[in-house]
Amino acid sequence: MIKSIREAVSERRTIVNVVGVLVLLAVVAPFIIVGVPQLAGASQSHVVLSDSMSPTFESGDVILVEDVDPASIEEGDVITYADGSGERTTHRVVEVVERDGERQFRTQGDANDDPDGDLVPASAVEGRHTHTLPYIGHVVLFAGSRLGLALFVIVPGALLAVSEVWDLYRAWKRAEGDDDTTDRDGDGDSTGARAAGNGAPEPTEDD
Missing domain, CATH: 1.20.5 (Single alpha-helices involved in coiled-coils or other helix-helix interfaces)
Structure with a gap:
């Protein structure tokens, strides 16, 4: 009976440990991907700082971006590009323009009423959006x-x-x-030896 109870408790502990590990992996995995986006087949990860692309992704989300040949970018793709100051923006391509022998892109945020003011040259494109990790950016920014x-x-x-x-x-x-x-x-052994000695029978004249 006791053995069966112990086995049941041990089995429950094993299940709890497995569930705990799975939960831990589910919590930690997104942050590992943010640090090493290559694990998800992406080349970069970025924290979204505005709602200009809502509802596709929101401020506080993390987006994953893959390297892409500008020649393969089409209307409807969401691209990340850098302006002259190095600031990154991720907006949707609403028009592909060929101008002066160079491929350029007109972009617009999904939540914006109008397209962005400047065309994006192919040389400024850093990649194409592939996946979104909701809310993770809040933790990254807080950290x-x-x-x-x-x-x-x-x-x-x-x-x-x-x-x-x-x-x-x-x-x-x-x-x-x-x-x-x-x-x-050690003290107990010495005392016992002395006691044994004192308790030993005295030799008699008969011996």
Whole structure:
């Protein structure tokens, strides 16, 4: 009976551990992809900072972008490009324009009423949008703030240091207790030997 109960408890613990690992992977995996977008077949990842492409993706989402040959970009594609200052924008191509022998793109945010003012040259295109990771950008931006740095780096580091000190203290106390036990055991053996000696029968003249 007891054995069957132990086996049932052990089985439940195994199930809980497996579920826990799966949940952990589900939580951690998106952040791994943000850091290494190549795992999802993309070349870059970017945090969305505005709602100009709503409802396709929203501010606080993370988008994945793949390298693409500008010649393959068509109307309807969502592209990421950099302007002269290096600022990145991700908007939808609403028109492909051939001008002065160069392929250019007229873009517009899905939430905007009008197209962007300037055409995007092919040389400014960084990639094409492939996937969206909702809400992950909020965590990424928070982690980069002072408070986020404290919560995700400083506090865990301090807790780890406290844990290490506590483990060392417990090990020291355990070793000290073992020494005391050894001393007490040694004293008991000596006393027992003396008692045995005192209790031994005295030789008699008959012997």
